[in-house]
Amino acid sequence: xxxxxxxxxxxxxxxxxxxxxxxxxREVLRGDVQLLTTDVFDTVLLRxxxxxxxxxxxxxxxxxxxxxxxxxxxxxxxxxxxxxxYRAVSMERPDGEASLTMMCAAVAASLGLGDxxxxxxxxxxxxxxxxxxxxxxxxxxxxxxxxxxxVRVVAVSDTYYSEDDVRxxxxxxxxxxxxxxxSGGLGSRELPIDRVYSSADEGxxxxxxxxxxxxxxxxxxxxxxxxxxxxxxxADVQRSREAGWTAVHLPREGAFRAAKILGGAAALPSALRRxx
Amino acid sequence: xxxxxxxATRELGGAPRSAEVTPESFGxxxxxxxVAEFCLxxxxxxxxxxxxxxxxxxxxxxxxxxxxxxxERFLASSxxxxxxxxxxxxxxxxxxxxxxxxxxxxxxxxxxxxxxxAALAKEFAVLDLGAAVxxxxxxxxxxxxxxxxxxxxxxxxxxxxxxxxxSPDGALVTEALEEQADLFVEHLRQQLDGRxxxxxxxxGLYGTTRDLLAxxxxxxxxxxxxxxxxFRPGTAADHRTYGLSxxxxxxxxxxxxxxxxxxWHFVEWLFEPPLRSTSRFERRADGRVVADTEVDGWEDxxxxxxxxxxxxxxxxxxxxxxxPAEKVVLDADRAWGQLHRAVVLPTPDHGWAMxxxxxxxxxxxxETWTQPEQRGLLEVLRSDGxxxxxxxxxxxxxxxxxxxxxxxxxxxxxxxxxxxxxRAPIAKR
Numbered sequence: 001x002x003x004x005x006x007x008x009x010x011x012x013x014x015x016x017x018x019x020x021x022x023x024x025x026r027e028v029l030r031g032d033v034q035l036l037t038t039d040v041f042d043t044v045l046l047r048x049x050x051x052x053x054x055x056x057x058x059x060x061x062x063x064x065x066x067x068x069x070x071x072x073x074x075x076x077x078x079x080x081x082x083x084x085x086y087r088a089v090s091m092e093r094p095d096g097e098a099s100l101t102m103m104c105a106a107v108a109a110s111l112g113l114g115d116x117x118x119x120x121x122x123x124x125x126x127x128x129x130x131x132x133x134x135x136x137x138x139x140x141x142x143x144x145x146x147x148x149x150x151v152r153v154v155a156v157s158d159t160y161y162s163e164d165d166v167r168x169x170x171x172x173x174x175x176x177x178x179x180x181x182x183s184g185g186l187g188s189r190e191l192p193i194d195r196v197y198s199s200a201d202e203g204x205x206x207x208x209x210x211x212x213x214x215x216x217x218x219x220x221x222x223x224x225x226x227x228x229x230x231x232x233x234x235a236d237v238q239r240s241r242e243a244g245w246t247a248v249h250l251p252r253e254g255a256f257r258a259a260k261i262l263g264g265a266a267a268l269p270s271a272l273r274r275x276x
Numbered sequence: 277x278x279x280x281x282x283x284a285t286r287e288l289g290g291a292p293r294s295a296e297v298t299p300e301s302f303g304x305x306x307x308x309x310x311v312a313e314f315c316l317x318x319x320x321x322x323x324x325x326x327x328x329x330x331x332x333x334x335x336x337x338x339x340x341x342x343x344x345x346x347x348e349r350f351l352a353s354s355x356x357x358x359x360x361x362x363x364x365x366x367x368x369x370x371x372x373x374x375x376x377x378x379x380x381x382x383x384x385x386x387x388x389x390x391x392x393x394a395a396l397a398k399e400f401a402v403l404d405l406g407a408a409v410x411x412x413x414x415x416x417x418x419x420x421x422x423x424x425x426x427x428x429x430x431x432x433x434x435x436x437x438x439x440x441x442x443s444p445d446g447a448l449v450t451e452a453l454e455e456q457a458d459l460f461v462e463h464l465r466q467q468l469d470g471r472x473x474x475x476x477x478x479x480g481l482y483g484t485t486r487d488l489l490a491x492x493x494x495x496x497x498x499x500x501x502x503x504x505x506x507f508r509p510g511t512a513a514d515h516r517t518y519g520l521s522x523x524x525x526x527x528x529x530x531x532x533x534x535x536x537x538x539x540w541h542f543v544e545w546l547f548e549p550p551l552r553s554t555s556r557f558e559r560r561a562d563g564r565v566v567a568d569t570e571v572d573g574w575e576d577x578x579x580x581x582x583x584x585x586x587x588x589x590x591x592x593x594x595x596x597x598x599x600p601a602e603k604v605v606l607d608a609d610r611a612w613g614q615l616h617r618a619v620v621l622p623t624p625d626h627g628w629a630m631x632x633x634x635x636x637x638x639x640x641x642x643e644t645w646t647q648p649e650q651r652g653l654l655e656v657l658r659s660d661g662x663x664x665x666x667x668x669x670x671x672x673x674x675x676x677x678x679x680x681x682x683x684x685x686x687x688x689x690x691x692x693x694x695x696x697x698x699r700a701p702i703a704k705r
Binding site for chain 2: 084087088090098103112
């Protein structure tokens, strides 16, 4: 591919993203839509190329001195709590979700440390994750316009983070003062999201389909009058359509996917060490 | 010779040759951290359950009985609390297959259910139907009507067994299977004591027992935690069965934990107490259902003889400090490397310390795997013993290292070939 073709391709993808955002806005403002729901990670908050294991290891290195624990051992324990969390979900409650709070509590207890240590680890993870996220400003601008038109906007995330954690990440990464509320204004520093639903708190997920009806019920909205936007073809698009919602797919751009592959390759040695 | 040494020698099938690495020291220094890491992971798994009080970890006989002993010692030393109930489960694949088999006549099916068909087709591939029926139900061909004689002498097939279970000629077999299936399910519920989630804990590898129980039509939820999880070719991963120490298709040089698959007989032998495999259940006068494994004083037989590798494992667990996660993780990291070297490139000491005695095949069959007497190098390499590398090491040949490295290289080639074959159908799709 020549350099000119490469530039054309990137411009094309950017236009594609802009078209999808325009499509989303049209869908929401068509008149009868009451609720716009949005995925959070890789939709509102865009991750960089790092892997989850790399971020967990970085958080362990940050928390270890305060906890007085070997950083490598702490990272291994945290990764094992992660694996155990999802094993327990598969074994006991396949429609449910793991919880960061429970994982950090297990790590702290196994080290003979208390709730304060669990919070230190928890906070380190949130802080490290925030450093590897950036806001999707064009999408946030769409949210502001549709909220101005009277449509409620809520975030719906498949995540082990609690709703408070997700709210903190949204506010921290976007630089917003706080999440918006029905009585709040629409200043540029206010996050244009009225509420957050997290699978960890709700005990139901998008990828198994249970979270959509739950949100529709909580929001007292007919699914036919709700629109969902997200990056995942199955959890965000297929499952929301099955629940009767209108879905708009907003995939990450090709440059991100390439960076992700390169990041994964760079992380291969540590992945192999972990597997050993 | 003291009683202690006699016991150790009896369990090892030969006298230890050196004091440098004894079975017990190997158990304490290498296997202890590996088992402690498993226990830590099992405890962590329990902490991540939302309803731990509704879950019983059922340690599956026979290997699971020593796993329960190890886990209880780990919890006692570490002081880590758990809300999950820990109970033994007297089970074998033979016991677990019966509730699945009886669904065929009870539900009027013309076939065996998939997990039972797969398990029996593998176990009874070389037997005739009569021998398989005897192993499963205890009913011999001579007890059945003359009309059943011809099919019973045919090679075993799942469809042949399904036909027998549905025919009047097979009524005695069906009755015997139903009685044992019902007693086993009652034993399972006794151990669950009203809990709705049975988390089976076993050594490994394929999770067959959980597959069978999942198809037995129980109202309770089942899942399974193994030390090592592997997969039969062509089978899909079951998302309720996990290998807590290792999950792998094969031994791989890149994954040193997979060394457990390289010498799996040792893992089974390490945990297996000298108790018979569970075959039959009966109701005692007090109404309790018990298995033939539960002979008088069976709990004492779960405790290992002094001087054995498992005694060393317990010594390590007993010496753990409270809340020992950091120590366990760091010790286990070192121990996995040592275990890998001991299995792949054993010294003569390792060869003796990790030697195992005969092991029963199970599934109602009489055959055993045996540790051959000391053989020549060529004979060892030509044969398919339980642990070829150990035999090479014990032979004290000066060619030990080059031979073992060559064996390792061959494993590497085989591993690569199998990995390519496993990926081939995926690529075609």
